[in-house]
Amino acid sequence: MIFIDGRPLMLASSSSSSPHPQGIEILNALMGHPTVLSSSHAFKDIPERKFTSSEESSSERPSQPNFVYLFQREYAAVDPAMVDFVGTDEATTCVGLAIRNRQSGMTSVAHMDSPDVVEIGLTQMLSLVVNNGSRAELDVHLIGGFEDAPAGVSNQVSRTGRPGKQVGYSLPLCIKIVESLWKRQEKFRIQTMFVLGHNTKRDAEGNAYPIFNGFLVETATGSVFPASFDGTSRCPDEIVRRIRVTACNDDPSWKGKLLETYDTLTDKFVVAPCCWSRHQLRIALTFYSLSDPEILFTCSTSPLAEGPDFVYNIRRQWDYLIKHPDWRMTFPEKQPRVFARTNRGGWMRC
Template sequence: MGSVIVAHGLRNTEGRTLEGRRVKPRGSPLPSLPWALPTATASHCSSLSLWALGHADFSSCSNGATCLTHCDGSDTKAEVPLIMNAIKSFSDHTRCGRLEAHLVGGFNDDRQLSQKLTHQLLSEFDRQEDDIHLVTLCVTELNDREENESHFPVIYGIAVNVKTAEIYRASFQDRGPEEELRAARALTGGPMISIYDAKTEQLRIGPYSWTPFPHVDFWLQQEDKQILENLSTSPLAEPPHFVEHIRSTLAFLKKHPSPADTLFPGNKALLYKKNEDGLWEKISSPGS
């Protein structure tokens, strides 16, 4: 068994530095990640949850393989090995370099769910066979601000420059292709998967299947307050677009109760690739 090696001198410094940086509005260099979807890539490629960022260090003999994941605690024991395998599939860290981890997110919520998730993630990283250097820890109390006796996260989203390893606060105007489809899969309980192939530089979405969402008509008829209070673990801390996002996802689930029939004809994945303007463009499905 390996161990998590904490860079004690960086534990608060890196987190506070990250908190103090301004939020950078971004397009969508890779798809934004609603809930638990990992995106793994290497540097040569052109709310209540935590962001787990793992990468092989950017030494002269490492390609800076990077995996950015949105973890919500649904299956941490299975998710951490997926993160590690994604990193190691791109980088021979045994020959040179080291494996590094950055944990960002959560806050001092009333139900202490952020603390529980932080403990789960640290425990699972510690159980891995490899030595993992924890470089940034900006979680729970370290990512908390108080306003009118209520607690909120300081950082709601992050991004990473895979060429330089810079991590920064970010907001996304464009959340990438098939946002409603990806969100619908997550809302119905789909496990963590990777949708980006760094070798082909393509997004591969689906094919997915799910069972009809229970009581979808009931939820669509509810007022915003009811949706916020019943479908969020931390209603006061959600970003402004939360209810709108949930409504659009529920409407999508109602429209597509059996996605295999309507969204993935021939049981083929949806493929996207960046065009010359840096925008995602749909390309033909495999085998078509």
């Protein structure tokens, strides 16, 4: 169930009395709601926080706050007693979803990249945020995605809720998220919906770009800020986790699921074994010789909107695959890669 301003969301269409309205109706009602419009304007005016990390152990350098960073298709539920911030970035057509239990402060964040992972992903996200039988008040923030439909193509869907072939990636994902929230029994209180048109800017040629690509949740207060992270803070085990996003597509055990990486109870990162196929290695060997623009337009769903390090990070993944063609070199005896937090807030391989 979706609530806004403390009341159930009302739909304006004639089918609003239906127990199963189309996702596009729910999305339109939310995007045009005065409270959502107001919160979007306010969010756009918040300065973006640039997050960096340091593993330097000098006693003169203060310890950094405990934070958890998420890559594409990952999720994490964090305890405010152990984690100060949780966030993600590098979202263009993806959508970041944050759900926080007002009573306990438990916060779950996911970087969703496809409608296929939404339904099971929500169940994963809520498993440690909502107790069985609990009537918890759940604050919800959706940030990311933009009007990525090709120029001249209307970013709309039919009233059946089924997007057309050229509708882009962000809109179908947003539709699936709000439709799934609507159908569940939990009470989701929408606080931020900075997606699609609210998160779109255009250049002089009319090309669309997201205003913000990431965000950070302060677990103690529930405050949400636009954020970006650098190479030192997208950790731990950056390259292996990036490769896993692609490798999981060939693993049926991850079908329809978000990737589990962070262990809530122990405050550790546990990167489960994943195997990369010869097909991935062939792609790395074949595509590595392409020019940067060719890689950008081949590997991205939104090539004009990617960050300046997108191609660099792709090449780093291919470098790793070429140097470690057998996944068992990375996961000896098929054991996970475990990282514990240091006393200065960083991460150390166990």
